[in-house]
Amino acid sequence: MAILEGRNLRKTYRLSKKNKVEALKGVEISIESGEMVAIMGPSGSGKSTLMHLLGLLHSPDPNHGPAPELYLGDQNVASLSDDERTKIRARRMGFVFQDFNLVPTLTAIENVLLACDYAGIKGKAAREAALEALGLVGLADRAGHKPAELSGGEQQRVAIARALVNKPEIILADEPTGNLDSDRSAEVLALLRQFNREHGQTIVLVTHDAEVGEACDRVIRMRDGRIRDNGLRAAAPAMAVDAVAVPA
Amino acid sequence: MRLLRDLGRRKLRSTLTISGIAIGIMALVVFGSMANKMNALIDGGSKYYADKDVVSIGNMYAGTIQPLSLTDVDKIKAVDGVAAAAPSIEMMLDDSTATTMGTPEMITGTVPGSDKGLETFATTIAQGRKLQFGDTGNVVVLGSDLARKLNASAGGKVTIRGQEFEVIGILDPTLTAPDKDAEMPLATAQQLFVSTLPPVVRANVKASDLATSITVYPAKGVDPAVLKLRLEAALGTSYSVMDGADFDAMLGSISVIFSLVLTGVAGLSLLVGGLSTINTMAMAVAERTREIGIKRAIGASRWRIRREVVVESAAIGLIAGLIGLAIGAAMTTMFNDMGRASGNVLFDLTFGTAATALLFATGLGALAGFVPAWGASRLDPVTALRYE
Numbered sequence: 001m002a003i004l005e006g007r008n009l010r011k012t013y014r015l016s017k018k019n020k021v022e023a024l025k026g027v028e029i030s031i032e033s034g035e036m037v038a039i040m041g042p043s044g045s046g047k048s049t050l051m052h053l054l055g056l057l058h059s060p061d062p063n064h065g066p067a068p069e070l071y072l073g074d075q076n077v078a079s080l081s082d083d084e085r086t087k088i089r090a091r092r093m094g095f096v097f098q099d100f101n102l103v104p105t106l107t108a109i110e111n112v113l114l115a116c117d118y119a120g121i122k123g124k125a126a127r128e129a130a131l132e133a134l135g136l137v138g139l140a141d142r143a144g145h146k147p148a149e150l151s152g153g154e155q156q157r158v159a160i161a162r163a164l165v166n167k168p169e170i171i172l173a174d175e176p177t178g179n180l181d182s183d184r185s186a187e188v189l190a191l192l193r194q195f196n197r198e199h200g201q202t203i204v205l206v207t208h209d210a211e212v213g214e215a216c217d218r219v220i221r222m223r224d225g226r227i228r229d230n231g232l233r234a235a236a237p238a239m240a241v242d243a244v245a246v247p248a
Numbered sequence: 249m250r251l252l253r254d255l256g257r258r259k260l261r262s263t264l265t266i267s268g269i270a271i272g273i274m275a276l277v278v279f280g281s282m283a284n285k286m287n288a289l290i291d292g293g294s295k296y297y298a299d300k301d302v303v304s305i306g307n308m309y310a311g312t313i314q315p316l317s318l319t320d321v322d323k324i325k326a327v328d329g330v331a332a333a334a335p336s337i338e339m340m341l342d343d344s345t346a347t348t349m350g351t352p353e354m355i356t357g358t359v360p361g362s363d364k365g366l367e368t369f370a371t372t373i374a375q376g377r378k379l380q381f382g383d384t385g386n387v388v389v390l391g392s393d394l395a396r397k398l399n400a401s402a403g404g405k406v407t408i409r410g411q412e413f414e415v416i417g418i419l420d421p422t423l424t425a426p427d428k429d430a431e432m433p434l435a436t437a438q439q440l441f442v443s444t445l446p447p448v449v450r451a452n453v454k455a456s457d458l459a460t461s462i463t464v465y466p467a468k469g470v471d472p473a474v475l476k477l478r479l480e481a482a483l484g485t486s487y488s489v490m491d492g493a494d495f496d497a498m499l500g501s502i503s504v505i506f507s508l509v510l511t512g513v514a515g516l517s518l519l520v521g522g523l524s525t526i527n528t529m530a531m532a533v534a535e536r537t538r539e540i541g542i543k544r545a546i547g548a549s550r551w552r553i554r555r556e557v558v559v560e561s562a563a564i565g566l567i568a569g570l571i572g573l574a575i576g577a578a579m580t581t582m583f584n585d586m587g588r589a590s591g592n593v594l595f596d597l598t599f600g601t602a603a604t605a606l607l608f609a610t611g612l613g614a615l616a617g618f619v620p621a622w623g624a625s626r627l628d629p630v631t632a633l634r635y636e
Contacts, residue, residue, distance in 0.1 A: 057545060057630050083549060090547020101542045101633065105253050118547035162546065 003169055003202055004031040004054055005071040006078075010061045011049050023049040024060075025225035031170070036196040036203045037231070038213040041222035047206045048174060050222065054204060055093060055172040056085040073169070090118040094163030096205075098175035100155040102147040108158045109134060109143040112165050119166045133161035137191060153184030160191060164201065171195075173205035177212055189215055251563050258532065265521075265528040266568040272517020273572025273609050274579070279513050280605065281580045281595035283506040285423070288596060289351060290499045292424020296369045298492040301476050303333075304461040305487055315441070315458045320483070324462055327482045329470035334362035335459035337437035339444065341394075341430060342409065353394055353428045355408065357437020366465035371426055376402030376417030383433050389417040393427040396588055409440050423596070434459075464489075518612060521568070525616035529561045533624040540624050541632025550625035557621035558614050565613020569606040576605070 011024040024046045031037055031054075039047045052058045053070065060068035060078055070078040077088065089095075094115075102111045109130050116126035134140050137157040147155050156176065163171050173192065177185035189212055195201040205212070213219045218231040255262045303324060305314040316335070324333040337357035361381045371378075379389050388408065390400055395418040400406045404415050408430060421427055435456060442455040466475045472491045479489045533540070540553055580595035587593055 052630050055545075058628075086544070086547055086549045089545065090549075093547075095545050097542075097545075097633065101538075101545075103539050103542060105257060114543065114548075115546050118543075118549075118552070 001033050002030045002071070003033040003073065004204075005029070005069075006053070006060075007069040008060075008063060008066045009050070009053055009068050009070065010063055011046075011053065011058065012061055022225055024053070027225075027227055029054075029220065029227065029230070031202065031204055033169075033202055034196070034200040035218060036193065036216045037205070038216040038219045039204065039206045039222060040208070040210075040213050040219055041228075045222040046225040047222045049225075051172055051174055051204070051206045055095060056080070056089050059085070090115070091120070091166060092169045094166065094168040094171040096156070096159050096163050096171065096173035096176045098178040100147070100152070100159045100179070102155055102158055102162075104147050107144050107146055108139060108150065108161075111147070111158055112162045115162045115165050121166070129165050130161075133165040134158070136164070136195075137161045151184070152180055153187055156180060156184070156188050157191065160188070164195060170202045170204065173203065175206055175208065177207070177209060185209070185212075251560055254532075254560055255563065255567075258528075258535070261528050261531065262564065265524045265564055266571065268524045269517065269521035269565060269568030269609055269612065270572035270575065272513070272521045273569050273605050274576040275513045276510070276517060276608065277573055277576025277597065277601060277605050278579055278595070279506075279510050280601040281576070281597040283510050284596040284598050284601060285594055286506050287503060288423040289425070290503055292369075292422060293499060294492065294496055296425070297490070297495040299368055299472060300466065300491070301464040301472050301479060302461050302490045303464060303479060303483065303487055304490070315453065315460060316462060316487075318457050318459060320487075321459070321462055323482065324464055324479065327475070327478050329467050329475050329478060330464055331467040331470075332362065332364040332366050332465040334359060334463045334465070335434065336461055336463065337434060337441050337458065338460050339437070339441050341428075343444070351425045351428055353397075354425070354430070355437055355440060356429050356431045357434040357441070358431060359434045363463065363465060371422060372420045374418045374420045376415065378417055379431055379433065383416070384435065385433070386411055386413040386436060387416045387432060388413040389419065389431045390415055391419050391427040391429040391431075392421040393588075393593060394430060395419075409443070411440070514608070521565075521609075522612050522616045525561055525564055525613055526619050528564065529557060529617050529620040530623070532560070533557060533620045536624075537627060537632050537635040540627055541629050541635065544627065544629035545633060553627075554618075554621040554625045557624050558617040561617025561621070562610050562614035565616070566606065566610040568613070569609025572609065573602055573605050577602070 006027065006029045009024055009027040009029070010022075013021045013023055015021060027046070027050060029050070039050060041047045049058075053060050056077060059080070060070060062068070062079065068078045069076055072088065072092070077085065080088070103114065106114065112130040112133055113126055116122070116129055121129065131140060131143065134143050137160050139154060139157055139161065142150060142154060147158070150158065163173075171192075176192065177188050180188060192203055192205070193215060196203050205216070207213060220227055220231050221229040303316070303320070305316060318335055321333045321335050324330055337355070339355050341353035341355055358379065359381070360379050360383070374392065376389070379387070388406065390398065390406070395401070395415075398406045400415045400418070402415055402417055406413050406415055413432070419426055438455045438458050441458060441460070442450055442453065445453065464475065464479065466472050473493060476489045476491045480487070483489070543553065577597055580597050584593050584595050
């Protein structure tokens with residue numbers, strides 16, 4: 001079953017009056033529930049833009065031709081308001097970024113609690129969930145530390161705990177290993193892989209790193225604002241049929 | 249706690265902003281307390297004069313007072329609508345020209361009971377007893393401020409205009425004129441009054457016939473303003489008759505000036521403190537652009553971001569308000585203690601003034617936060633995340 005499904009996704013950024021960048025030129029994409037997918041491509045290929053659309057951080061352009069469609073489950077989220085998208089981000093999605101993006105003044109557990117708070121979970125339930133999430137990433141004993149007191153790898157694990165504390169339907173990770181050395185990188189990747197395998201967590205990640213790509217179920221390759229290869233190999237024919245055949 | 253940590257991130261800037269507002273609030277507290285004292289004073293006078301007329305010749309405060317004769321009392325009693333007429337001697341406690349804030353220290357000579365129980369301005373006794381009909385000689389009842397200044401207690405002695413007086417009672421504070429009064433029998437005051445007159449004049453007056461003012465109590469249902477007109481008609485133009493409206497007209501302007509000063513101080517602190525808070529919070533938002541991006545990305549609504557900034561800004565205001573109030577309270581207490589020795593208690597810091605100052609500071613902070621809060625909430629999460 002597709003958890004995220006997009007069609008006619010376009011995004012043009014207007015940098016100035018004359019300077020426009022067509023970041024996405026009509027993309028069709030389908031992410032299956034329980035999949036761990038990598039989006040790869042050279043700089044400027046539109047992979048980050050696609051990630052922002054999938055993560056509801058931005059809306060696709062309304063288009064002149066066929067209207068954009070973006071289904072999260074069976075809800076079309078392509079043209080929701082900022083407030084509605086924010087609510088979905090808070091409750092149904094988790095985010096991991098390249099440079100960890102923890103709030104520097106908050107401790108590890110407070111950073112995780114922030115995500116609970118935005119999702120409307122408070123008090124004891126939130127505390128328990130946050131501790132459990134930190135336990136899952138192996139940092140229960142570092143809960144009271146501030147980001148500056150943690151190593152890069154630990155910070156990224158806190159960020160992963162923050163991403164999964166609300167048990168989101170999908171985790172979006174933008175270059176999650178981009179700022180880590182290869183050992184830490186492998187650690188973070190293994191952690192994501194583990195959640196995917198053990199909990200069926202759907203994960204979409206953008207990466208430059210071929211090793212990261214290889215560790216995923218599927219690699220979507222982009223170039224010049226389009227998907228060049230959706231990574232649906234013969235080895236997984238069921239998915240290929242699904243992705244094409246499921247009607248809007 | 250999280251809030252204080254955020255404020256602590258930029259100690260110098262927060263401190264400066266808080267100091268700016270605190271100074272404004274301190275000024276507000278000090279001037280407000282002064283206005284309270286002033287208004288209590290004027291209110292007391294206003295209440296006192298509301299239901300009566302006071303007859304005199306010339307103006308005591310301008311030093312042009314001329315004595316009345318006790319025969320005037322009978323003339324006044326003959327006017328239709330007069331229920332009682334009480335003669336009194338009012339004079340400065342001493343001739344020092346030192347100007348004081350508020351009411352001057354006065355000697356008041358009265359005939360207890362001459363108001364026929366119509367005086368509605370009630371004073372209560374703290375020590376000893378009130379002046380009674382039949383008291384004679386050098387006995388005095390002191391107002392609370394004056395008693396403190398003279399370090400007097402009931403049963404003790406004080407010196408007034410070179411003579412020794414026995415203190416028979418001390419009044420409770422009224423926050424208005426009687427606090428600085430020395431009340432004594434009319435005959436005693438008449439003697440003191442005559443001794444201050446120039447020798448030429450003194451030779452031509454009989455002390456026991458003198459009064460400086462006559463307080464006229466209207467009969468039930470008679471409007472003091474109407475009675476004033478009748479008194480003026482009966483006494484002639486050399487007499488002046490003051491009613492409550494005249495008093496209010498005379499002193500109301502003082503109230504207005506104080507209100508203006510207070511509004512001015514409030515306005516200035518609003519402007520300076522508010523602008524500096526806007527600046528502080530705008531800088532804080534700019535510094536935290538990336539953090540706001542993170543929060544927006546993981547699901548903080550625009551409203552949440554706005555709230556965060558406004559609450560922090562209001563906290564700056566509240567902290568500044570508390571500091572300003574503390575310094576202001578310390579200053580008014582200190583000035584009052586210093587002034588007490590000379591009977592000049594100038595400040596009255598009421599709960600209302602303190603609460604207003606705190607609310608004002610907090611509201612100002614919150615208001616100043618709205619501008620940067622709006623900007624913060626409009627940030628695009630993706631752009632904000634890339635912000636270095």
